[in-house]
Amino acid sequence: METSIRCQQHQEFLVQYIFFQQKNIKFGCVECISELQDENQSVNIFKNILLLHDRPQKLLSQISNIDDQTLQFYSRFHKKTVSIITQAFQNWENNMRNFQKQIDNIILQQKGFVEELIANYKNTMQQLSHEIKFEEFQNLIKEFGTANEKLQNDVLDQISHKITQHFESLDKNNAKQLNESLKRIKQEYLKYQENINLPDVQEFQNSFQYMIKSTDDLHSQIGKSLNFVNQMNSAIIPNSYSKYLIGLIKNKLNQDIKQIKVIYLGSRDGLNGQSLWNKIDGKEHLIYIFKSKNPGNYVFGSYVSCKVKQDLNNWQSDESLSSFIFSYTHNEIYPLKQSERQHAILCQPISYAVWIGMSGNIGICNDFINGQSYLGSSYEWDKFENKRSSHLFGGDTPNIEECEVYELQI
Ligand SMILES: [Zn+2]
Structure with missing residues (x-):
């Protein structure tokens, strides 16, 4: 509440305060306050002075018959309560938003990790197929499967022979060449796997713990400020x-x-x-x-x-x-x-x-x-x-x- 009334003693200042002296009520300005201060240096004069725009609960202290516990309850409300809580919530929200970014980040990292592993797997399977000429083998099987039963036996025999040949060629020289290739593919696979970075979740775990704590802290702050x-x-x-x-x-x-x-x-x-x-x-x-x-x-x-x-x-x-x-x-x-x-x-x-x-x-x-x-x-x-x-x-x-x-x- 603002007034535009001028102080009776100090015309140059506006009335801003209300003074309680027993049953007497006076209005005054900043100059009145400083004069009072000079007169009663050691006395607590401010208990009986209210700013005209003071918070409502401060008025209660001037009413003599308010229950003590009730008075205490209201006096715990602070002038800055709303701004304190708003600020606390704001901080918490910022923390959460950052955490959200972190979640998005770790999803991307994990996705990249999984994709690289899959690519490596696919590449290895491809090399393996190539080495054992898997496609040719599959074609032979297909041919065999679609061959009409009534076809002459020698056609089936031909296919069977080709399949046997296929295995024999792979097994040539005790499969020396194939063994070497398989070993090389395996080593490449493992080496690639080793070099893929596993996403670091330690930081994420710490942040998660921090979010839980931050939420608890917000609730505590709300409890304190709003007098729970x-x-x-x-x-x-x-x-x-x-x-x-x-x-x-x-x-x-x-x-x-x-x-x-x-x-x-x-x-x-x-x-x-x-x-x-x-x-x-x-x-x-x-x-x-x-x-x-x-x-x-x-x-x-x-x-x-x-x-x-x-x-x-x-x-x-x-x-x-x-x-x-x-x-x-x-x-x-x-x-x-x-x-x-x-x-x-x-x-x-x-x-x-x-x-x-x-x-x-x-x-x-x-x-x-x-x-x-x-x-x-x-x-x-x-x-x-x-x-x-x-x-x-x-x-x-x-x-x-x-x-x-x-x-x-x-
Ligand atoms: Zn005055």
């Missing part, structure tokens, strides 16, 4: 899988999830038991996500609905039976057993970073390297054999590379 409070924006699992997990939890709890907060990132907060416990102490409805350094980079985790307490030094039970372990790698869910609900999670920070289920269905020591998985003792797994397994980690120990913990607000 029900989105995890995990760097370990894709948005589609986190949506699946959230849907599962909603169903189990039969309740809506108001907000999802990331409360711990190993790479940000320190990948050790103490740092983790400092962040999760006293919290409930937590989603843990782990990525292992073991070959295959296994990804797994757990949703634990009951409250974790540092000073409990004991098992915490989940009476709601909504907790579960998941394996993203195997796309499997392992729900807490009814008979084991008192062993949902062990709260013993001195020994363990994460100890979910009896004997550690997910058992991770404070160094995030050591631990064990006794999957199936407290959380249902149909392949449980009453022993440790490498099913979740892809190795004997968890060997964690990254861990994320999210708190769900119900």
